[in-house]
Amino acid sequence: MLELRRLRLLAEFARRGSIAATASALGYTPSAVSQQLAALEREARVALLDRTARSAELTDAGRRLAERAEEILTLVEAAEAELSANADAPMGRVVVTAFPSAAVAFAPALAGSLSDHPELTFVLRQTRPGDGIRQVQSGEVDIALVDDWSGKLSAHAPAALKFFHLRRDPLVLAVPPGHPMADPAKPVDLQELREEPWMAAPAGEPSRQAVDRLLDTVGGRRPVPWEFEGLHTILSLVARGIGIAAIPALALAAGEQRVAVRRIPDCDLAREVYAVTRAASVRRPSVAVTLRAIYEAAQNVPEVLPESDDELGPASPPDEPPPRADR
Known part of the structure; x- marks a missing residue:
């Protein structure tokens, strides 16, 4: 009989690719994971891992069982969900x-x-x-x-x-309150902002990639942003007048009131x-x-944009609303 907890370990190993990563993800020690996978091999009566002194990888049998383990775990969860669906209240x-x-x-x-x-x-x-x-x-x-x-x-x-x-969640422009572009009546012109100190997330972050695409459209010498970890850190620096930034609008929902926010014209980055x-x-x-x-x-x-500058319209509705608890 294959033990369910060990099948979960095998499925996790297939996703992570190493015993150390599997142990870290599930809160076990690497030794415990290794012992449990060895026990699963004894239950299955076939080698599931090809071990060397420094690494381990799935054998063909191990990959097939890992795929079945995913199916088994999904079925078990579905059965548990059907049972709990009869509960009187969420718990x-x-x-x-x-x-x-x-x-x-x-x-x-x-x-x-x-x-x-x-x-x-x-x-x-x-x-x-x-x-x-x-x-x-x-x-x-x-x-x-x-x-x-x-x-x-x-x-x-x-x-x-x-x-x-x-x-x-669209990309919007955040500037200090005393900045010329803080006035909603003044059209935003990215070319006028080319020489400004821009701030952005580190290279490789998803929001940074969007900012880089935006700055590619500025024309002339492309601005090179200063890099800071965390959108809230960037907003606090903008509020202090240190620079400007293009950020996702949702980052402003925490209530940072010390920056001016503008829609970026002709920008569909979101x-x-x-x-x-x-x-x-x-x-x-x-x-x-x-x-x-x-x-x-x-x-x-x-919404974070001033009324006179808010041309984005309401957030788009979900494709399929989540189910209610009483369904």
Whole structure:
């Protein structure tokens, strides 16, 4: 009989590619992971890992079993969801991970709406770009809030995952309040800003790639931004008059009032914001009510552009609203 916990370890090893990474993701020691995988090999009566002194990789049998393990774990979760769907109220622990600006923007509304469910324990964590989907796949978290600047993320998602589109988050211009471009009546001209000190996230960050695409359109000598970790750090520097920045509008939802925000003309650079969960989890009342709360929080984030400059229109609605807990 193959032990379910060990199958989960094997599936995680297939995703991570090393015993050390698997141990780190699941909170075990590398020695414990190695011992459990060895025990699984004895249960399966076949070599699942090809080990060397410094590494390990799956054998052909190991890859086949890892694929089956994913299917088995999905079926088990679906069975658990069907059982919990009969519960009278959402209960238990729901773990959500989010990119920083979404975590800050949505947290107040989530805390308010989910407080109506006393049997529910809600955990919100921040994560680095790219980690959220992996954490949902591995079962570390129930829901991930992720952003996508490419417009292709959901189209290439694994079938076991469900994407809920929350909103479109455009790139906007942030300048100090005393800056000439702070006046909503003055048209924004990026060429006039070419010699300004621009600030942006480090190279390789998704928002930085969008900023680089924007600066490519300025003309003349391309501005080279100063690099700072964290959009909120960048905003605080703009507020102090140190420079200007193009940032996703959602980053302003934390309430930074000391900057002026302008729409960038003829700019369609934006990220799509999604809630991602395992398809088998959607029927769990605790996950369903949390998804609905996230959706409502995303729709109710205050607009940051002044009325005379707000030509973006309302946030686009989700492709498919999350289910209600009573469905």
